[in-house]
Amino acid sequence: MPTYTVREWNKLAYGDAKGQIAAHHADRLAGLAARSAFAGRGGSGVLEHGRHALRARGVVGILAAGDASLEILPKIDVASDETPDHQNAAIRKQLVHMLAVALNLKIDLGVITDLAWQRETLLEILIRIFCDKLTEALRKGMPRRYVGREEELPTLRGQLDVTRQFTRYAVNPSRLACRFDLLSEDTPLNRIMKAAVVHLFRLSRHSANQKRLRELAFVYADISDVTVPALLWDEVVIDRTNRSWQELFAMARLFLHDRYQTTTGGTGRGTAMLFEMSALFEEYVGRLIARALAGTGLTVSLQGGRLFCLSAQDSERELFQTKPDILIRRGGKVTHVIDTKWKRISSRIDDPKQGVSQADIYQMMAYAQLYPAPRLTLLYPHHPGLGSKDAVHARHRIIGHSTILETASIDVSNNANILNRIRRLLIDDEAMIEATG
Numbered sequence: 001m002p003t004y005t006v007r008e009w010n011k012l013a014y015g016d017a018k019g020q021i022a023a024h025h026a027d028r029l030a031g032l033a034a035r036s037a038f039a040g041r042g043g044s045g046v047l048e049h050g051r052h053a054l055r056a057r058g059v060v061g062i063l064a065a066g067d068a069s070l071e072i073l074p075k076i077d078v079a080s081d082e083t084p085d086h087q088n089a090a091i092r093k094q095l096v097h098m099l100a101v102a103l104n105l106k107i108d109l110g111v112i113t114d115l116a117w118q119r120e121t122l123l124e125i126l127i128r129i130f131c132d133k134l135t136e137a138l139r140k141g142m143p144r145r146y147v148g149r150e151e152e153l154p155t156l157r158g159q160l161d162v163t164r165q166f167t168r169y170a171v172n173p174s175r176l177a178c179r180f181d182l183l184s185e186d187t188p189l190n191r192i193m194k195a196a197v198v199h200l201f202r203l204s205r206h207s208a209n210q211k212r213l214r215e216l217a218f219v220y221a222d223i224s225d226v227t228v229p230a231l232l233w234d235e236v237v238i239d240r241t242n243r244s245w246q247e248l249f250a251m252a253r254l255f256l257h258d259r260y261q262t263t264t265g266g267t268g269r270g271t272a273m274l275f276e277m278s279a280l281f282e283e284y285v286g287r288l289i290a291r292a293l294a295g296t297g298l299t300v301s302l303q304g305g306r307l308f309c310l311s312a313q314d315s316e317r318e319l320f321q322t323k324p325d326i327l328i329r330r331g332g333k334v335t336h337v338i339d340t341k342w343k344r345i346s347s348r349i350d351d352p353k354q355g356v357s358q359a360d361i362y363q364m365m366a367y368a369q370l371y372p373a374p375r376l377t378l379l380y381p382h383h384p385g386l387g388s389k390d391a392v393h394a395r396h397r398i399i400g401h402s403t404i405l406e407t408a409s410i411d412v413s414n415n416a417n418i419l420n421r422i423r424r425l426l427i428d429d430e431a432m433i434e435a436t437g
Helices: 023-034 084-102 114-119 122-139 162-168 188-203 207-219 243-256 277-292 358-370 418-427
Strands: 003-007 011-013 047-049 053-056 059-065 068-073 145-153 176-184 262-264 271-276 298-302 308-311 318-321 326-330 333-340 375-381 392-397 404-410
Touching (some): 003 053, 023 053, 084 122, 122 207, 188 207, 277 298, 277 333, 358 375
Parallel strands (some): 333 375
Antiparallel strands (some): 011 053, 047 053, 145 176, 298 326, 392 404
């Protein structure tokens, strides 16, 4: 199966040369992308199906249709002097790191060889990590849980279901309507794990991953088969007896559920695992900020405001609820509102407005009205055009108010001292404003 790779907002031209995609493969993949929940009204929210090329948008992940697959990687700045394979490897590694932070996973990226990062797609790498974790967990035993059962038995087990006994078996006292708890492995958690294994086996094209998934499917042979829509996510109980399965549960959700959405079609229509970089960037940065500010007396809330902009004059009904990405409080009072934006801004020398959209400014001014914090920040991914390091790049005062609105950037390609760098950005009021060219 040919696998193509493109970075978000870049184009992949049609053709048979290296770095191009066969037109018939492009047609199938674009058709699958158009059926995604992220496609939008025009159907081009994932891929733009142009006359001469496919163009990726702000959604990353993997699309597989027919005998071809397309990997869409985020536009993370990596060493420009490296080969494309090495650059893609670095991006895959950083993307997996961002997913690990967002999902609160412990992933040792060092166990995967540099060659694997170059040759395997993001999906195959995630499948490999999942198989490693699941195999290790199963060595300690499959989690079990007491589940309620109702059966008709010749002798009493547990409690007698009086109502059922005298309505169904009044004329046949040789059978007793029993109600009892049974320690079972056929639990909602194990059904989710089996569904993930089965689903990933259909997705994987890597022989080593397929072999391991086959072995895992054999382990789960006695667990009930449940379709993905029928899985009972809310009935999964993670407690001290199975806490080690928390990460596997989160990874199964990544593959099967939620905003890290997986779409499947009928036979031959294809499968996709896609997620929005804007949502991942928000979750990644929010969790890092919460870690960085732990123990400082500041508390962090992710999408925790939810105040309304307006109320109807006649009914007082509230309208237009706000959801700031990150609120920072001290003593219960909001001191800082942060909104993340997965887009590139320019230096102040190139553009005094730095390419910041007018809509984003209006949004932050609305937050200033509702959340009277002295500091508002639009936080963007850093890139070399903004200077050598992440920083606050510009500060402005909202006219008629004392509120400061600033633009800042954080380098998602560099994990070194990331928590200290975030503390420097957010706590050091004397942080130097860099005007870079």
